[in-house]
Amino acid sequence: MPLIELAKVRLRPSIQTQTSTSSFNELWRSVLEIMTTKAGTPFQLYRSTSDATIYYLVGGWRTADEHIAFLSSPQAVEFAKAIGQYVSAEIVQHIEGDIDTLGAVRPKRLRVTLAKLHESEAIRWENQWKSRKGAGGWDRSASVQKDHQAFAKMGEVTDSPSAFGGNIEREMLNWVWIDDAASGDVFGKTSPTGTAKMKSFELEHVLG
Numbered sequence: 347m348p349l350i351e352l353a354k355v356r357l358r359p360s361i362q363t364q365t366s367t368s369s370f371n372e373l374w375r376s377v378l379e380i381m382t383t384k385a386g387t388p389f390q391l392y393r394s395t396s397d398a399t400i401y402y403l404v405g406g407w408r409t410a411d412e413h414i415a416f417l418s419s420p421q422a423v424e425f426a427k428a429i430g431q432y433v434s435a436e437i438v439q440h441i442e443g444d445i446d447t448l449g450a451v452r453p454k455r456l457r458v459t460l461a462k463l464h465e466s467e468a469i470r471w472e473n474q475w476k477s478r479k480g481a482g483g484w485d486r487s488a489s490v491q492k493d494h495q496a497f498a499k500m501g502e503v504t505d506s507p508s509a510f511g512g513n514i515e516r517e518m519l520n521w522v523w524i525d526d527a528a529s530g531d532v533f534g535k536t537s538p539t540g541t542a543k544m545k546s547f548e549l550e551h552v553l554g
C-alpha cells in the first residue's frame with residue numbers, strides 16, 4: 347500500500363530569523379535528495395502561507411516497510427538530528443494514497459484539506475472524493491507508526507516525541523486530501539454532506 351507522508355515542522359524560536367541562511371537550505375536539499383532517492387518519488391519542502399515559521403515535508407513511499415527501513419538507517423537518524431537543530435516536529439501523518447497522482451510536476455502552491463468523520467460515513471465520503479484531482483485518503487498514522495522503534499527514535503532525536511505515533515479515536519476517521527490550490531473550490535459544485543468537520547490550509551513550495 348503506497349503512503350503519503352505529510353510532516354509538519356516548526357522553526358525553533360532561536361533560529362526564526364535565520365531561515366534564509368545557506369546552511370538551512372543546504373541541509374534540507376541534502377535530506378530531500380536522499381529521501382527522494384530512497385522513496386523513488388520526489389520529496390519536497392513547503393511553507394505555510396499563513397505562518398512563515400511552519401514548514402511541511404511532502405512526499406510518499408511505496409510501502410510502509412520501505413519507509414521504516416529508511417528510518418532505521420544511521421543516515422536517517424543523523425539527518426533527523428541535524429534537522430532538529432532548526433525545527434521541531436509537530437505532527438507526522440501517513441496517509442493511504444499515492445502522492446504521484448498530484449502529477450509529475452507538483453503544484454507550486456498546495457491546498458491541504460483535513461476532515462474528521464464517523465466511520466459510518468466512510469464509504470459515502472470516499473465516493474465523493476473519487477472524481478477529484480489530487481492525492482490523499484485515510485490517515486493511517488496510528489497503524490503505521492504506533493509502537494515502532496524507528497518512529498520512536500525519530501521523536502527522540504528531534505525532541506518531538508508527541509509528533510510520532512498517530513492517534514486512535516474510537517469510531518472516528520481522519521481524511522487528508524492534497525491538491526492544487528489554484529484549482530478552485532475544493533468542494534466543487536456539490537459540497538460533502540454529513541457530520542464531517544473540515545478545515546483547509548495552503549502551502550507554498552520552498553525546496554525540492
